[in-house]
Amino acid sequence: MSRYWKWRRTSILLDTAEKLEVVEIPVYQSTGGPLFKTLYSSACRMDCLYCPLSYNCYTSREFWRRDKLIRVFIEAYKQRKVRGLFLSSGLYADPERVSEELVEIAVDLRRIGYNGYIHVRLMPGTPKRVIREALKITDRIGINLEAPGPSYFQEIAPSKGRWRTDLLSKLELVAREARKPLQVDTQFVLGGAGEPDIEYIALIHKLVKQKIGRIHFSPYTPIPGTKLAEINPHHTPQWRAKYLYEIFFLIKYYGFKPSYFIPLLDDKGCIPPSTMRIKDRLAELHPEWFPINLDTASFYELLKVPGIGPVRARRIINLREKGVKLTPRLIRHILGSAWRKAQKYLDLSTQGETLLEK
Ligand code: SF4
Numbered sequence: 613m614s615r616y617w618k619w620r621r622t623s624i625l626l627d628t629a630e631k632l633e634v635v636e637i638p639v640y641q642s643t644g645g646p647l648f649k650t651l652y653s654s655a656c657r658m659d660c661l662y663c664p665l666s667y668n669c670y671t672s673r674e675f676w677r678r679d680k681l682i683r684v685f686i687e688a689y690k691q692r693k694v695r696g697l698f699l700s701s702g703l704y705a706d707p708e709r710v711s712e713e714l715v716e717i718a719v720d721l722r723r724i725g726y727n728g729y730i731h732v733r734l735m736p737g738t739p740k741r742v743i744r745e746a747l748k749i750t751d752r753i754g755i756n757l758e759a760p761g762p763s764y765f766q767e768i769a770p771s772k773g774r775w776r777t778d779l780l781s782k783l784e785l786v787a788r789e790a791r792k793p794l795q796v797d798t799q800f801v802l803g804g805a806g807e808p809d810i811e812y813i814a815l816i817h818k819l820v821k822q823k824i825g826r827i828h829f830s831p832y833t834p835i836p837g838t839k840l841a842e843i844n845p846h847h848t849p850q851w852r853a854k855y856l857y858e859i860f861f862l863i864k865y866y867g868f869k870p871s872y873f874i875p876l877l878d879d880k881g882c883i884p885p886s887t888m889r890i891k892d893r894l895a896e897l898h899p900e901w902f903p904i905n906l907d908t909a910s911f912y913e914l915l916k917v918p919g920i921g922p923v924r925a926r927r928i929i930n931l932r933e934k935g936v937k938l939t940p941r942l943i944r945h946i947l948g949s950a951w952r953k954a955q956k957y958l959d960l961s962t963q964g965e966t967l968l969e970k
Pocket of ligand 1: 656657658659660663664665666667701702703769772
């Protein structure tokens with residue numbers, strides 16, 4: 613499904629000393645509520661091959677005046693049209709200056725008493741000094757990796773800096789120094805460089821270990837007029853992003869290891885489409901994990917059972933720790949609708965009677 617439905621425009625009435633002005637702003641419906649999501653400037657010196665804002669592409673360029681951006685945002689916030697600001701920019705100048713200006717806008721907002729949500733996307737190669745300033749005043753910082761390694765990155769964003777030193781190491785620095793509740797995220801142009809899924813799996817694991825809170829997989833869409841649309845005219849299907857999100861959650865919350873996913877991959881290192889969820893497919897591909905005994909399994913062993921997630925697994929462990937006997941009735945109650953799916957993976961011999969559906 614396209615992400616465009618998450619976007620809309622809303623108008624803000626600005627009442628200044630000189631005049632009344634109506635300003636249209638883009639609003640992005642995030643999971644936490646509507647955000648004023650905008651670029652400080654759509655001018656850019658880079659030539660990322662997938663991007664319609666590349667200097668090679670013919671498009672109109674806009675630039676916010678800093679004071680106007682702040683006024684419009686505060687007005688939209690007061691009118692409850694947005695719950696926060698998400699600020700990024702084209703690279704209209706060197707990365708240090710662009711990131712610095714974005715952070716200064718956040719600083720100005722805090723200075724005038726705004727305490728709400730600010731998400732800033734930092735540019736490749738942002739110096740430590742600016743990163744540390746951003747860490748003090750924002751709620752979320754993103755640095756986009758764009759591709760799962762330097763060679764793929766070079767293919768789609770040849771002028772945007774060095775993948776390891778300007779992007780990955782900066783993202784790692786942000787994650788290392790971020791203090792809760794500040795969150796760190798990154799984004800990939802999924803499929804832009806023709807990269808297979810296998811390239812993402814170990815990287816997701818590494819990023820999760822480094823406390824990157826969220827990874828966004830934006831399926832590549834060839835945009836007419838961009839260079840990449842001529843080289844790679846194939847849309848990346850949405851289901852590919854869905855699988856990688858599921859893998860991210862399985863690694864982050866279920867403790868799954870990169871090696872678990874290897875049997876899923878075809879000979880090109882890609883996950884073939886299926887109507888089954890990744891976790892259910894893994895259960896079929898790893899018969900050695902089962903059956904699992906609910907009286908003795910660890911938290912992470914329980915999480916391998918289709919239908920058992922962290923909430924149910926924690927509940928089972930808590931009951932065991934309290935000495936509660938897991939009777940057939942209780943197990944069916946805990947598993948609820950997941951029972952049908954889960955039962956064939958369970959060893960129920962210690963429950964004293966069979967739970968199997970007739
Ligand atoms: S730096 Fe950003 S805005 Fe500029 S071309 Fe690359 S992706 Fe587009």
